Amino acid sequence: MQVFLVEDSPLVRQRLVAMVQAIPNTHVAGTAASADDAVRGILATRPDLVVLDLQLADGSGFDVLRALHARAPELEVVMLSNHSSYPYREIAQRFGARGFFDKTREFERVRDVIIRKGAAHASSH
Numbered sequence: 001m002q003v004f005l006v007e008d009s010p011l012v013r014q015r016l017v018a019m020v021q022a023i024p025n026t027h028v029a030g031t032a033a034s035a036d037d038a039v040r041g042i043l044a045t046r047p048d049l050v051v052l053d054l055q056l057a058d059g060s061g062f063d064v065l066r067a068l069h070a071r072a073p074e075l076e077v078v079m080l081s082n083h084s085s086y087p088y089r090e091i092a093q094r095f096g097a098r099g100f101f102d103k104t105r106e107f108e109r110v111r112d113v114i115i116r117k118g119a120a121h122a123s124s125h
Contacts, residue, residue, distance in 0.1 A: 001118040002029035004047040006038040006064060007080070008057040012103070016051060019111050026118050035059035039067045042075065049117050051110055052097075054081035054088065062091060069096040078113055 003020050005028060007013040013031055020028050029047040032038035034057045042050055042064075050068070054061040061079055068075050079092045084102035092100045101109050 001026045001049070001114075001121045002045065002047040003027070003114060004029045004038075004042050004045060004050045005031045006033075006042075006050065006056065006061065007031070007053040008033040008055065009053075012053070015107075016110075020114065023111070023114055023118060025122065026114060033057045035061075035063045035067075038064045042068060043072060046072070046075070048076065048121055049114060050075060050077040051114075052077050052079050054079055054083055054092075062095065065092065065095040065097060076117065078110060080107070080110055 003026060005013060005016045007016055017028055020026055029045040030041040032041050036058065052061045052064055065077060068077060073096060077097050078099035079097045080101050080103055082103050084100065089100040099113055
């Protein structure tokens with residue numbers, strides 16, 4: 001299974017890469033720190049799952065989510081942010097995010113989503 005990681009913090013990005021690499025049969029399809037690089041990279045690789053930060057170097061994860069929802073609505077996206085209040089979660093859901101997790105309290109839940117998605121992916125192939 002291929003996972004694309006969008007995170008502007010190098011330390012958090014490294015942590016996400018390590019987490020994905022530790023999951024059997026799961027690989028990092030690509031990484032990006034900016035909204036433009038994310039949209040280009042995701043559309044080029046068409047990963048099975050995208051983990052998307054809300055705050056990016058040159059914009060918002062919502063910009064990426066809107067672009068993906070318009071051009072590739074079948075892509076599964078989960079968001080990860082320090083800004084996890086209800087309005088952010090609601091906007092993310094409206095633009096197609098399948099999950100929204102708080103970086104400080106729910107980081108490990110992203111791992112669980114990746115594992116579940118990988119199991120579903122393996123059983124469908």
